């Protein structure tokens with residue numbers, strides 16, 4: 001995991017905008033860049049490809065962490081995405097299931113692989129094997145993070161995380177919360193480097209900035225700020241304030 | 248059983264428009280239970296077709312298992328004379344019944360039902376999907392709750408990250424999370440070891456439709 005501020009990591013999380021031009025994507029990344037170098041990128045609903053976003057982000061000097069979700073892609077597409085990310089030089093991804101909203105767009109959900117099965121596929125890629133077990137040219141050293149759900153049944157979450165760790169999970173991203181005690185309760189048993197998340201829209205800037213120090217003191221390794229579309233400037237500002245608050 | 252629902256009647260009328268003399272075949276098993284093809288529904292359909300659409304119903308009967316080609320062939324033999332007089336057959340069965348009929352009789356077929364899912368009847372008029380016919384059953388490891396079906400994402404290795412307080416995100420947190428239920432049952436039976444088992448990706452090469460099971464002779 002990329003660290004700064006004495007080991008505490010500040011990151012922005014952002015969904016790619018829906019657009020037929022690259023302009024909003026480039027503008028969003030430019031704005032987020034002012035908040036720090038690591039940006040978590042997810043595919044927005046009808047949004048541009050996170051692969052393109054990752055390539056552009058790398059060109060701007062950012063370190064993209066791409067979220068790869070089971071929802072919309074079968075194993076061939078997931079393999080291709082992960083191989084492309086490795087080829088682009090992306091070092092970290094977050095593997096998650098992804099939510100399905102039948103109300104939004106009546107699309108066929110995919111879920112060909114679950115998180116464990118993607119981690120398994122990544123292990124095979126790391127051993128230089130493709131989906132069919134054939135040798136792959138080049139090397140694959142992408143580190144997978146997984147999501148730990150603050151609202152799940154705790155014992156089941158623990159068992160789930162253990163299984164994901166056995167399959168190579170390298171860091172944990174917590175689902176968003178503004179409640180420190182809730183975050184700390186889960187972080188206390190997560191035995192991976194742990195990043196907390198908070199949604200920019202769910203608290204005022206001061207509240208978010210004030211979360212950084214207690215989290216750091218509580219052993220959490222970073223705070224990931226989930227920034228909505230049009231909020232990139234404010235998100236970057238809050239990240240900069242948090243960084244200053246710890247220096 | 249296979250759960251069926253009735254098609255809108257206008258769809259049936261449209262399909263029957265070009266034919267004057269009709270036979271009706273119902274199903275005495277699943278469609279009778281779903282009230283989409285039992286004797287009462289056959290009577291209703293016959294009345295509507297004669298009174299509203301001015302068709303002539305030459306014969307009608309309920310087949311005990313129209314999805315079994317041997318049985319439907321046998322039943323049709325019993326009405327072979329009437330069968331030769333009809334332009335088309337109105338088929339009040341599931342899609343399997345319709346296609347089984349198509350294998351044994353060369354007549355235009357007018358299906359009246361939509362086939363929904365293999366399901367369980369909890370009571371009259373309440374049918375629930377429990378199995379997606381995946382071909383590789385894991386119920387023995389999941390406390391008899393099917394993750395392929397009851398988890399709308401069909402996850403084989405545990406819960407997603409969207410579950411909240413035991414409820415599933417896909418239906419707006421109105422239905423329980425299958426994996427939380429699986430965990431609770433396994434825990435009550437001291438069998439949570441099953442949750443640590445890694446289930447590899449499904450092999451879809453054997454799941455391409457149409458599937459078949461044919462015994463070696």
Ligand code: SF4
Nearest residue numbers: 378379381384385393
């Ligand atoms: S695992 Fe589920 S879908 Fe597969 S056969 Fe068993 S009950 Fe049916």
Ligand code: SF4
Nearest residue numbers: 398406407415424425
């Ligand atoms: S909340 Fe539970 S049942 Fe719903 S999709 Fe996630 S794991 Fe499956």
